[in-house]
Amino acid sequence: MTRAVALGAALMLALAADVVARGGGRGGGGLARGGGGLARGGVAAGGSFGQRSPSGGTYAGRGPAASGSFAGRSRPDVGDVGARQDAMSERQAQRQERGTEAREDWQRYGDHRREEWQDYAEDHYDDRYYHGGDYYPYGAAVVAGAAAGAAADVAVAAPPYWSLDCVPTTVVVGGTTYYRCDSAWYVRVYSGGEVAYTMTSPPAGY
């Protein structure tokens, strides 16, 4: 558990770094969401009856006929994974186009991490994806090791990747496996029900 918390902290640092990369391109990781395979997510993957209560996220606590409150519910279905994946893919493509400048940008924007971080958060706050009549911003938070319910306030994160399309070198530090593609480092996380990769800081000593 302690390791997960430490890794969470590392991820937050890395996500800030990811913002720097975003300024002119991602860190040359050569990643692709989906890795050429076909995505498994989507609304039907959730297997939900498709109704939620506005507060608890439970299915039809009072039923759609009881009130119009379902339209105002606060949480989307798991099915929006598919929509999110689409949005992520687009962002990833854009980042890869800018990838050649990544290393310079990493240095150039190093002094402006805080500002970029804020920009990044705002950008993603605006990266709304449609679901069931409501729009939601996308972000992510490190939750392992944190108290239940505290996740949403931890951090806004870059979307993860389902696979690496480089052949990474791996390093195990402190019980955590790090994956390196060029100058970019990644670790595995659970996201949307799958094991995915997210950018992180280089491990100690690298």
Place this chain on the structure above:
Amino acid sequence: MRAAHRTLFVVFLWASIAPSAVFGEGDRAATRLEAMANFLARAERLSVTIESVYDVVHDSGQKVQFGERRVVTLRRPDRARVDVTRRDGARRGVLFDGNQLAVFDLDQKVYATVSKPGTVDAAFDYFVDDLDMRLPLRELLKTDLPGQLKGVLGTARLVGEEQLDGVATDHVAFRGEKADVQLWIRRDGDPLPKRVVITYRLAEGQPQFEADLDGWNFAPEVPDTLFTLTPAAGAEQIPMLAPRRKETQ
């Protein structure tokens, strides 16, 4: 003139009878749904095998089907285990021991844990709604199923009596807010769901989720160890990322 009267009489007769026939089917469908829901909600423990397939609609509009087998074991109010084997052979699972939710992937040799003291119902909701993890047919596995279905009973209709793999079932359909749901409920013995088909009619391409539920057991062996995470040798603990959502309007 007399013929016209006869026609009017027939129309009047049809108008009088038809609605009652429709409502009769609706009543029966609702009764079957309620019986199923109450039965499942009352079970103190259960296990069931769920063979499911679901569509994924890609950007091009291409629809691709995936499938998996889930063996679900519940010991209410606070123990749950789900073992998943995908069609591609990947094996993973979910454990809840009353205090902690854990997910593991046997092939990637990773696991993650999150503290969530409470009931299975609350843990399942947290798992799906907050952690954005998959737990198909969660609704059927929760004790609030009767209350959840109340809102859709008015839309429920009996499609007919049908045989599925030699099992006599009532084919019931109802409309949810975003999905059309069909259930085949066993006619003999306990009112158990035999098949579920969900059509996400508002989603692009109207993908479907379909599941066959078999091997129902309401007296499974459920020792504490069944719900306790014991990481495999060499398994690595990793974090979970959950979407951060905020109402924007």
